[in-house]
Amino acid sequence: MDVANELLSKLENGLIVSCQALEGEPLHSPFIMAKMAKAAEMGGAVAIRANGYDDIVAIKKEVNLPVIGLVKKKYEGYAPYITPTIEEVEQVVKAGAEIVAVDATKSIKPGGFTTEVFLREIKRRYPYILVMADISTYEEGVKAAEIGFDLVSTTLSGYTEYSQHGDDPDFELVERLAKAIKVPLIAEGRIWEPRQALEALEKGAYAVVVGTAITRPQEITKRFVEFIKNNKGVNKTCKSKTASF
Numbered sequence: 462m463d464v465a466n467e468l469l470s471k472l473e474n475g476l477i478v479s480c481q482a483l484e485g486e487p488l489h490s491p492f493i494m495a496k497m498a499k500a501a502e503m504g505g506a507v508a509i510r511a512n513g514y515d516d517i518v519a520i521k522k523e524v525n526l527p528v529i530g531l532v533k534k535k536y537e538g539y540a541p542y543i544t545p546t547i548e549e550v551e552q553v554v555k556a557g558a559e560i561v562a563v564d565a566t567k568s569i570k571p572g573g574f575t576t577e578v579f580l581r582e583i584k585r586r587y588p589y590i591l592v593m594a595d596i597s598t599y600e601e602g603v604k605a606a607e608i609g610f611d612l613v614s615t616t617l618s619g620y621t622e623y624s625q626h627g628d629d630p631d632f633e634l635v636e637r638l639a640k641a642i643k644v645p646l647i648a649e650g651r652i653w654e655p656r657q658a659l660e661a662l663e664k665g666a667y668a669v670v671v672g673t674a675i676t677r678p679q680e681i682t683k684r685f686v687e688f689i690k691n692n693k694g695v696n697k698t699c700k701s702k703t704a705s706f
């Protein structure tokens with residue numbers, strides 16, 4: 462088995478934990494993200510997805526798992542923000558990630574590059590690194606596989622203007638793409654429950670990425686608080702109704 466296939470085989474049917482805290486979030490710190498990654502490793506994660514040079518370096522020191530690295534950066538006038546230029550790719554490679562995740566939507570990247578030209582440049586400079594396509598639609602996923610991405614992930618479904626928006630994971634996209642492409646299809650985005658992770662795998666995903674539901678405590682807390690707020694009294698009403706029958 463070659464190096465790339467050996468790496469991919471480690472991900473098969475597994476849980477990849479995304480450990481990201483952006484500037485302004487309470488856990489924004491390479492130290493904390495490395496500990497999050499360690500906890501994910503202890504829990505059985507097969508890989509870590511991480512944002513930014515410092516976080517990736519700290520995580521690589523702390524855990525013995527493959528890392529999917531990215532750098533989120535917004536360029537004025539351009540939509541792509543996940544590793545949108547070769548400069549960010551270089552940071553991910555230098556930090557030691559085995560896989561780089563980049564925007565692979567139809568949107569033009571800073572400098573005027575299409576996804577195809579961008580991928581060609583990444584492969585020319587770093588032939589040994591695997592490249593994950595973060596896509597938002599079926600068409601983008603099919604194209605990404607065709608032009609030579611090593612993996613395709615549904616990361617951006619619901620995050621481009623033209624893709625399907627919703628609160629749940631985009632299972633339909635997972636199922637359709639998994640059938641259509643020959644490279645591994647990763648299910649990513651809004652997976653909150655273990656049963657949803659399983660459903661994605663059953664619909665053909667090669668592996669599943671979970672972020673917020675595991676590593677963003679402010680969002681996890683909010684979910685509990687809102688659920689309580691919206692449902693308080695519901696059971697009581699039912700009980701008293703039953704009692705009065």
Ligand SMILES: CC(=O)N[C@H](C=O)[C@@H](O)[C@H](O)[C@H](O)COP(=O)(O)O
Pocket residue numbers: 479481531616617620649650651652670671672673674
């Ligand atoms: C859309 C976007 O920018 N997604 C980012 C990609 O790296 C992360 O903010 C997400 O946390 C990650 O995709 C995992 O998804 P979720 O946190 O929903 O499990």
